[in-house]
Each structure stands twice: as structure tokens, then as C-alpha cells.
Ligand SMILES: NC(=O)c1ccc[n+]([C@@H]2O[C@H](COP(=O)([O-])OP(=O)(O)OC[C@H]3O[C@@H](n4cnc5c(N)ncnc54)[C@H](O)[C@@H]3O)[C@@H](O)[C@H]2O)c1
């Protein structure tokens with residue numbers, strides 16, 4: 001990113017201390033959320049973070065020139081506020097394997113967080129690590145040889161944990177922060193599966209020494225654009241080539257142990273609980289399920305962002321239909337759900353935030369199975385044909401066939417082939433879950449709804 005005029009540079013008042021927290025997936029959300037909680041924790045300065053990009057080096061390079069500092073822009077209809085976040089001490093490219101391993105070997109490092117997208121966990125149909133994938137198979141060989149350079153998120157995490165074991169650096173907490181139900185047990189299963197294929201003794205060490213923390217994370221954080229860079233310069237006089245824009249609302253619910261300590265995130269607003277599941281289903285079904293509905297229905301109707309789309313009565317109807325079904329599976333009072341939905345409408349309608357439907361519509365093959373299918377299955381088991389869930393699936397199908405926002409996907413090749421085939425509805429539904437085809441009335445309902453959506 002570049003700006004045409006120059007302002008002040010961001011400068012750290014005093015050097016950051018030694019790194020104690022490593023993050024994988026240096027993107028916008030981690031910087032609006034986990035790094036922000038540490039920045040706001042009273043002891044946050046004792047927990048400097050080193051973050052590694054998932055793939056490209058560009059953001060790490062930009063942040064390194066700013067000494068890890070960046071501006072968090074909180075966007076409200078009445079105006080923006082600007083805060084400089086200082087908890088990110090070091091930003092590294094994914095390729096900096098030496099630094100990655102060195103942090104894991106350091107007993108002072110006690111936390112590893114991840115935001116690598118739903119697809120980044122490399123899971124197969126059974127939910128465990130998919131060793132049939134070329135990249136996972138290559139990582140397995142690299143890990144077995146002991147001197148290779150794994151590239152997938154699970155491969156890099158297993159390499160780091162093997163290094164920690166060999167260094168005798170002690171227990172550590174691994175904290176996935178992606179929108180996945182039961183993300184702690186999911187990541188644990190993926191890493192144990194991969195580690196076991198490398199060396200069963202390593203898997204046993206991970207089982208004994210690594211705590212997998214489950215989380216629910218929430219803060220709407222769009223991709224940063226060139227105009228956000230210009231907005232920071234205009235609003236603060238600072239040239240920041242890596243700002244993050246976000247909404248005022250934030251929520252973080254965690255369950256699990258931190259054997260090597262953690263910042264006082266609770267003092268910054270995080271909630272520590274015994275069981276994240278009720279928080280996770282509420283957020284994943286009501287917020288993210290609605291988001292996916294908005295992304296596919298809204299983009300088919302020509303909208304570009306969430307605020308525009310939710311103002312369209314047809315999109316709002318689709319969201320209301322979805323909520324009326326999803327809420328039946330929540331173990332919360334009607335009043336609490338009503339309040340939650342009202343707050344979501346307000347968040348979605350925030351016109352200061354340009355949350356692109358293209359961003360939300362990405363990777364539907366990974367998102368719809370966790371956001372929408374549990375409600376669909378529950379309703380079908382009860383003998384109902386849920387209009388909201390059917391609309392979400394149908395809009396995804398229509399978007400795939402029309403070459404819309406659903407086509408940017410970890411399984412894009414399969415989607416393209418299915419969409420171009422003779423039976424697109426059946427073949428696309430198979431990508432989400434092959435057992436959907438066993439339900440003939442459902443397939444008929446999707447075919448009809450796809451037509452209604454104007455394919
Ligand atoms: N943006 C939000 O509003 C938001 C809110 C809650 C949760 N999240 C979670 O955070 C994730 C990241 O969102 P973001 O806004 O930071 O996105 P982003 O594109 O800004 O950053 C994503 C990071 O993940 C890495 N990554 C992407 N695919 C990967 C893969 N296959 N393997 C390893 N690394 C990979 C990227 O290189 C990048 O470092 C989301 O997928 C979601 O699960 C996001």
C-alpha cells in the first residue's frame with residue numbers, strides 16, 4: 001500500500017521486551033482482536049507478540065518497517081477513533097522458519113494463537129488431518145526428515161512443538177482463534193494426527209504438555225483498503241502502511257488452561273468459562289450464518305457490502321427466516337436471542353464499515369457446513385423444510401453457478417467443475433455434504449429456490 005503524501009512515522013516509546021506469545025496468521029483479525037486484548041490488558045507489556053504471516057511476506061515487511069506498530073481504526077457512523085496498538089513486537093514472513101523454531105524452543109514463550117481461516121486446518125472428511133493432500137504429504141516428509149520446511153499451518157505447528165520438546169522448553173498453550181466450532185479439540189486432533197504419523201512419541205508429548213484452548217472470537221474486521229491508509233493519514237497525521245479497521249463491538253470467550261501463564265485478558269474484557277460451546281453456537285449460527293446468507297443473497301441482488309445488503313428488505317427477510325430457524329437450537333431465553341438479533345442488525349447496518357460480501361462469501365465450502373448445516377439437519381429431522389437454511393444453500397449454489405463471490409474457495413476447482421456440469425445443484429450440494437443428496441425433498445426445494453433466486 002502507498003500514500004501520496006507523507007505524515008509522521010509511528011514510533012515506539014521504548015523497545016518491546018522479549019517475545020512470550022507467538023501468532024500464526026498475521027492478518028487483520030488477529031490485530032483487531034487478540035493483539036488488541038493484550039494491548040488493553042494491564043500486564044500486556046509483559047507479553048510481547050511475534051506474529052508470522054500465513055503465506056505472503058508483504059504485511060510482515062510493512063509492519064517491520066513500523067516496528068510492529070499499527071493504527072486500529074474503530075469505525076462508527078458518528079466518526080472514527082484511532083488507537084496505536086503496541087503489543088506486536090515482531091512481524092515475520094512465513095518463510096522465517098529459523099525464527100519460528102527459535103520461539104518454540106524458548107521457555108519464556110507460553111502461548112501460540114492461530115487465525116489461519118477455516119481451510120487452514122487441512123481437515124479431511126472425518127475432521128482429522130487430510131494426509132491425502134499434496135501439501136500435507138509434503139509436510140509429513142519434511143517433518144520425518146527433521147530438517148525440512150513445512151508449509152501448512154498444522155505442519156508448521158507440529159515442527160514448532162517438536163522443537164520445543166527437543167529443547168525441553170516445557171508446556172505451552174495453543175489457542176485457535178478461527179470461526180470453527182470446538183476449535184481447541186479440532187486443532188488438537190489435527191496436530192495429534194499429524195504428529196503421530198511423524199513419530200508417536202511426539203504425539204504422546206503433545207498430549208501431555210500442550211494445552212489446547214477453545215475460543216469464541218467476535219469482531220467484524222474487513223480487509224484494509226488504500227482509502228483506510230489515506231483515512232489514517234487524514235485523521236491522525238501518521239503515515240501507517242498497515243492500519244486495521246474494525247467495529248466498536250468485541251467479544252472473546254475462552255476455555256482451557258494456560259500452563260505457562262497469560263496476559264490478564266479478562267481485565268480487557270475477555271470471558272473465561274468452562275465451556276465455550278453455547279457461546280460458539282450462538283455466534284456461529286446467528287452472526288456467521290446470517291453473514292453467509294447476506295453474502296450470497298446480497299451479492300446475487302447486486303450489493304457489495306453488508307450495510308447495503310441488510311437494508312434490502314429481501315435480504316433482511318432471508319436473514320430473519322434464517323434466524324427464526326437457527327435460534328430454535330440455542331439453549332437461551334427468547335428475550336436474550338431477541339436482544340442479540342437486534343444488536344446484530346445494528347452491527348450489520350453500520351454504514352461506516354465497508355465489509356465486502358466478497359470477503360465473507362469466500363470459502364463457503366468450509367463455512368456453510370458449520371454455520372448452516374447443523375440447523376438444516378435438525379429441522380429436517382423434525383420434518384420441517386427450513387426456508388432460511390434452504391435459501392442460504394440455494395444462494396451459495398446460485399453464486400457458484402453464476403461465477404459470483406462463492407467461487408473464491410479452497411475447493412474452487414471442484415466448485416467450477418460442479419457448476420459447469422449437467423447437475424450443478426446435486427454436485428454442488430455434494431461438495432458441502434454428500435449425504436444431503438439422500439434427502440430428495442431437500443434437493444427439490446433447493447432446485448426450486450435456486451430458480452426463484454433468478455438463476
Ligand atoms: N475478519 C473478521 O471479521 C474475523 C472475525 C472473527 C474471526 N475471524 C477469523 O480469522 C480468520 C482470518 O481473518 P482475517 O480477517 O485476519 O483474514 P486475513 O486475510 O487478514 O488474514 C488471514 C491470515 O491467515 C493466513 N492464511 C490464509 N489461509 C491460510 C492457510 N490455508 N494456511 C495458513 N495460513 C493461512 C493468511 O496468510 C493471513 O496471514 C478468519 O478466517 C476467521 O476464521 C475473522
Ligand SMILES: O=P(O)(O)OC[C@@H](O)[C@@H](O)[C@H](O)[C@H](O)CO
Pocket residue numbers: 118179217218219220221287288291292359360362
Ligand atoms: O472471517 P471468515 O472469513 O471466517 O467469515 C467472514 C465473517 O462472517 C466473519 O469474519 C465475521 O465478520 C466475524 O466472525 C465476526 O466476528
